[in-house]
Amino acid sequence: MNGWQDWLLTALQTLNDILTAGIAITAFSLFLYALSFNLRNRVARSFAVILLCVVAIFTSEALQNDSLSKQGIELLLRAQWIGVIFLPPAYLHLSDALLATAGHPSRGRRRVVLRLTYALALGFIILLAAGMLVGSLASSELPAPHLSRTVWTQAFTAFYFTIIAWAGYNFIRAYSLMLTGLGKRRMIYLIAGATAPALGSYPYLLLGSNFAAQHVLLFWSVAFINNLLVAALLIVMAYAVAFFGVTWPDRVVKSRLFKWLLRGPITASLALTAMTLVRRTGQFLGGEPYSGFVPLAVVVTVLLFEHAVTLFSPLWERLLFYGRDRQEIQLLQNIEERLLTRGDLHQFLETALAAVRDHLQSPCAFVAALDGNELTLSLTAGNQFLLEEENLDEALQIVHSNGMGRRAEYIWGNFWILPLRKRKEIGDRDEIPPLLGLLGVARRPERIQLDKDQRDALWLLAERIALALEDRLLQQRVFLSLESLKPQIEFLQQIRAAGRYDTRAALLREPLPDESEFADWVKDALTHYWGGPKLTNSPLMKLHVVKTLVEDHDGNAQNALRALLRRAVDQVKPEGDRRFTSEWILYNILEMKFIEGRKVREVAGRLAMSEADLYRKQRVAVEAVARAILDMEYAKGVG
16 A cells, blocks of 8 residues: 555544444443433333444444454454344344334234344354354454354344344334324434444454455445444434433424433544544654543543533524424523522512611511411511511401501501502502512511601512512412413323324323322312312313212302312211311311311311421321322223
8 A cells, every 4th residue: 555545544444443432432322311211111122222232332343452462352352242143133122112102013923023033142142152153363454353254153144134124124114104294204214223223233344354355445434434324323213212202392302312412422422532633643743642632632622512512502402493482482491590489589588678677677577478368477587586476367457457558557566567569550440459468577666657768668678579479479370370281281292292103192091190299189179169260270170070070060060079079078087976086187177177268277276286287187188088089080980
């Protein structure tokens, strides 16, 4: 070879080394992706087996270098064959899973053939360990190290391509079963992506080593093109499989997979490329193959690329994945970033109460939010002992009985009380907006009135606190709406995801939620037992048992749900006459708190327990009612 051919050969070998290691890294990263997100799906599990085979093949090839002894190279080549042997059964396994997903499950014959194929693969593994499947190291020279052939090698070659061809036939059958354009397109991606790893992983030097030795430059050119196709089509195959077994929207699947590839295999491959190029450059210039520039190049490459991914990810997500839904998704993302959570509200109230105490030099201040007809203490700043003997209901009565002025403070014991109200809406004819809660500020007994500057500052802070409470209340309503929609959204996403490949998915029955979420539904309905939006709009209205009871209540769904709740509460009731003993606690809480509508303090006093203990017992009681309703629903053969 002349000079430029030597240079070209060295470049091709370097590029192949980088690609081989990159394929191993990519396959392992995609294997971790399958483990993390959709391993429960049979298609994803069989694809994970293929990825493990690819990892074994290309990792063994990437580890081979001139520094290894002949024994080390032979050991790596034999380890490479483990992946080669199990690759055909893995492909047949994937094709069988695709047929089942497309609505054509195995009647037993495909399952038997699949098990037989894995058994034959195990037999070839035994032959490999015995040194019968392939011989010893034939050559460690150009074009590349490889093992010698035996009689069993030809038998395995026939097995390899026969099973791969059978799997390809099953892929085509699965494609023909697709009834939607999206399903057909994804199957084309899968078939095209599956071609390269299947045909590009076989060690062809067993069959054509003499020809390759005579045409070394052609061999490495073909190897480079082969590795390039394997790397690209492996990602295409992973893209197609990523949609199986998940209920996320397509944009989420694409974005998650793209981020995974960028932060995992692409980052690692770029770092490996930088390391290899720096080492080879050092050797070319006559220096050491390893120098301080190698780790520096790796670190700089990783940091710069990760920074670029973080910096530009919002841009490429909007351009590549959001499509026509861009405005809606951006709105939701902005809400997420600016959401006023409980922690944010608590932090804001702490700041506001600190400012209130500072302006009035007060030892104590508090905010109490109105929940229905009851005041609940949201936050206290300063000396909390000043509030221990006070009853917040009395403060609420003072506000109601002394007029409903928008900016009027009242005296309640040693506190000034300021009503916190909603903002007045445009076109609202009501003179006084609804009450949100109270702001209380401790005062000295001899101080009856506030200075004008102090009063203005206090009311400014009060209005800001009211604004935060109102925003939080509006967000809670949105959350309640989203929670009521969540089961339906999840169910529709399940149908949509399964319907990509099987049109029978539209006939799936809507499942019931888990017991924890179902108990929350029951608690909300019990809270408005005698009427209210939590009863009228309750997801429990969709239960089959409720629809059955509607017929017995003249078509009134609210009365039907109320009757169901009453029946479930009665199932918690012990036998005998009602008592106030320990075995009657759950029923008494349900009866007094929800059916009779008594206040928490009154119920706790009557049952001789603390309010905290009452809330714990109430949760147990509601869960008992939820289980009773679920039993009635399952008795109807639903869920």
